[in-house]
Amino acid sequence: MIRYPFITAAEDAADAAGAVIRPLFRSPLLVEAKGDASPVTRADREAEEAIRALIADRFPDHGVIGEEHGADRPDAEWVWVVDPIDGTRAFVTGRPLFGSLIGLLHRGEPVLGIIDQPVTGERWVGVKGRKTRFRGPAGTAACRPCATVAEAELSCTSPDMFTPEDRPGFERLRAAARRVTWGGDCYAYGLVALGLVDIVAESTMKIWDWAALVPVIEGAGGRVTGWKGETLTPEADGRILAVGDPAMLDEAVRLLTDR
Template structure:
């Protein structure tokens, strides 16, 4: 029988557990922070968590490929490929704010089919599997499910940072911001998790890498939303780095039109 995405959920959860064990003791502790080529901070927590997941993958699923932020790609042409971001939101992590998460995504022939957003400090975990409703485990509260919001003037908009836009993309984002009810900055992957539980309606980001979005797609779409590029097309490994997530699919053509300029 052909393997299904849900078959790999136990591995994904074990990987998230393992990453959390590495990350939690380092949160709000003195860390040596280095500057990477793109000027984003990276800590030993990033590297150690990804090493731990890769070691687990090599032991349990050696035929699978992996794309990771810290240690590059291996067997990325495999049928099943894991996409890892051990700490999405390292700026929040190194400044002691729990607005970061571990992202574990699984691609099947390039299509995102499984995703976990794990916040190891608050113990919140979003789980998305293709063909299944998204689930949220949280001691704080909330339930998975995007909320209806068919008009942009009532929408809560979120974006990771205005610094991700350039001269070409900044005016397009500004058009969405001007039309939305309110805009909140920051949150990284947590903003997408909040969209999947009906507290945010739109997330617009740019310059995103595959490890930034692969895990998000199953979570959002399993909660009833859509996660695409700015043109409304499926996200691809060779895409332009633009990401648009909407909780109510009715918003997708409206926001895409504004983002098209």
């Protein structure tokens, strides 16, 4: 059972990150290049620092894995997984299709997750064993029925994210789906939890890209797995599949893996 101090801390951490991010949104930023050529800004670094400082103060024995500042005690029983701005390209171009991701692993299992959009004020809070809570101007956290891929709204951040080995599987899924939309990063997964998108399939994802998403979507009635339908672990290969209706999972897996 997840204790309330963990949930409170996660929300307070999201608030702390938002206080850093909001004043910098749509402002002139010095954009640097990370090793993978994605942009990183002052907002990424300082937002993660604010989150890590809060966690260290309240739970000094917990571990933290963050995109910007690396891992500290990643083998601890409780490990926080942080992506301060998931969707940095959207952030630096003034589009509010990004979010802060704060997840908590217990012995490697995602048990708490927050998707926070600090500009629009939307927030998804997922806790294992509980219904996902959504705060926003409209919408309720509940995935919609969609039993077949042919009926599904498919989303993906970018077609360029797939390796040559993964591209054929995604193309099979894309061809079978009703419609595909691009962009959104973590925001697209939030839309799955609101019943507005039915599938997201992506690859080359790091643990900080997906750990917070699992409790959010599964608390809204969906599933998040690997492309083979397997449970995600810290050793996952980066291929992530989210479906709003679990009845569609097997079909999506068959398309992605050509089984």
